Amino acid sequence: MPGPEEFVVTPYEVRGRIDYDKLREQFGTQAITAELLARLRRLAGGELSPLLARGIYYSHRDLGALLDGFEHGRPFFLYSGRGPSGPLHTSHLVQFELCRWIQERFRVPMYIQITDDEKFWARSGLSREEIARWGLENLYDILALGFDPKRTHVFFDSRSIAALYPLAIRVARKIPYSTVKAVFGFEPSTNIGLVFYTALQSVPCFWPSWAEGKEVPCLIPCGVDQDPHFRVTRDVAEGLGYPKPALLHSQMIPALTGDGAMSTTGSPADAALFLDDPPAVVERKVRNAFTGGRATVEEQRRLGATPEICSIWALWRTRFAESEAKFQEVTAGCRSGSLLCGECKASLLERIRPFLRTHAEARERTKAWAESTIVTEAPRPL
Ligand code: TRP
Numbered sequence: 001m002p003g004p005e006e007f008v009v010t011p012y013e014v015r016g017r018i019d020y021d022k023l024r025e026q027f028g029t030q031a032i033t034a035e036l037l038a039r040l041r042r043l044a045g046g047e048l049s050p051l052l053a054r055g056i057y058y059s060h061r062d063l064g065a066l067l068d069g070f071e072h073g074r075p076f077f078l079y080s081g082r083g084p085s086g087p088l089h090t091s092h093l094v095q096f097e098l099c100r101w102i103q104e105r106f107r108v109p110m111y112i113q114i115t116d117d118e119k120f121w122a123r124s125g126l127s128r129e130e131i132a133r134w135g136l137e138n139l140y141d142i143l144a145l146g147f148d149p150k151r152t153h154v155f156f157d158s159r160s161i162a163a164l165y166p167l168a169i170r171v172a173r174k175i176p177y178s179t180v181k182a183v184f185g186f187e188p189s190t191n192i193g194l195v196f197y198t199a200l201q202s203v204p205c206f207w208p209s210w211a212e213g214k215e216v217p218c219l220i221p222c223g224v225d226q227d228p229h230f231r232v233t234r235d236v237a238e239g240l241g242y243p244k245p246a247l248l249h250s251q252m253i254p255a256l257t258g259d260g261a262m263s264t265t266g267s268p269a270d271a272a273l274f275l276d277d278p279p280a281v282v283e284r285k286v287r288n289a290f291t292g293g294r295a296t297v298e299e300q301r302r303l304g305a306t307p308e309i310c311s312i313w314a315l316w317r318t319r320f321a322e323s324e325a326k327f328q329e330v331t332a333g334c335r336s337g338s339l340l341c342g343e344c345k346a347s348l349l350e351r352i353r354p355f356l357r358t359h360a361e362a363r364e365r366t367k368a369w370a371e372s373t374i375v376t377e378a379p380r381p382l
Pocket of ligand 1 (some may be wrong): 011079080081082083084113114115201221222223226352373
């Protein structure tokens with residue numbers, strides 16, 4: 001077991017209190033500098049997604065080079081994904097919200113991978129059918145964020161395998177077992193599906209280059225826990241004749257219960273706000289959520305609270321503060337003690353309710369076209 005200062009971040013396990021500066025050093029990724037943010041803002045037409053402006057995306061690989069290419073007329077594509085094992089919660093949206101924003105601003109294609117094999121191999125006790133059903137349900141939620149149907153393509157692993165497999169064969173041959181064993185900490189008992197899996201998660205990075213017969217750079221917005229997969233991908237890219245994918249890493253969003261990251265499996269249902277939670281459940285979860293507040297009102301008025309450890313502040317930060325002014329108001333009020341946790345939660349609830357309602361409506365509308373985005377054929381023989 002790790003001590004209080006230790007933390008673990010891999011695609012299969014996130015544990016402990018993460019020190020993001022240390023993690024950046026450990027993983028060898030780059031910080032998102034003020035210059036890079038200014039450049040993104042300029043290229044995006046003068047605005048910045050709150051997810052970037054508020055530092056939720058805090059690290060990257062090769063973003064500068066990707067933008068150099070873009071400015072010289074070389075468009076890139078976006079890639080992100082979801083390993084279905086249950087309903088989505090609000091922090092699952094973070095990577096896709098950034099993708100949607102970039103797609104809109106940069107007018108680039110988006111590839112979404114729904115890995116209905118991965119969580120069957122990795123951990124969930126669910127059946128194949130249940131996982132595939134969650135995959136489709138999750139896809140509706142993702143598309144409902146406002147992806148452009150003409151520029152959005154989906155690899156649904158079990159249904160897209162004929163499109164993915166020719167490339168997966170080549171990727172898999174480049175990855176020695178010793179690499180995945182070291183990167184993911186596989187044990188002798190790990191099933192062989194997971195040993196192969198990184199090859200499948202790598203394929204979308206190269207697929208458009210294969211389809212178009214020329215180098216198309218890839219940008220992957222994802223939780224930092226996914227970086228280990230793409231380190232492997234980047235190591236094999238050149239040997240296969242494809243560009244290394246660039247990455248944008250987000251922090252993990254804290255659980256409402258105050259222990260670790262929001263997650264579908266392994267934590268109590270109250271740790272996350274699911275998109276299909278009924279209003280009474282949302283209300284209960286928010287009211288009971290862990291905050292950075294003090295033990296008494298008097299103390300909080302006198303000493304102020306701590307937004308950085310607060311799960312409610314994290315929700316304002318990721319999505320629910322619609323403007324920078326609102327975000328600053330909440331943050332300053334919290335720190336100074338002028339805003340008490342009860343008031344803060346009540347005003348957050350006022351924003352969560354309409355968000356969930358609008359989202360549910362948008363999701364219904366995607367059902368008519370979601371399946372048409374699923375890629376089922378290889379572009380050509382490889
Ligand atoms: N492994 C991811 C998960 O557990 C799913 C995924 C597949 C993904 N391809 C991706 C995530 C690309 C980010 C980027 O949910």
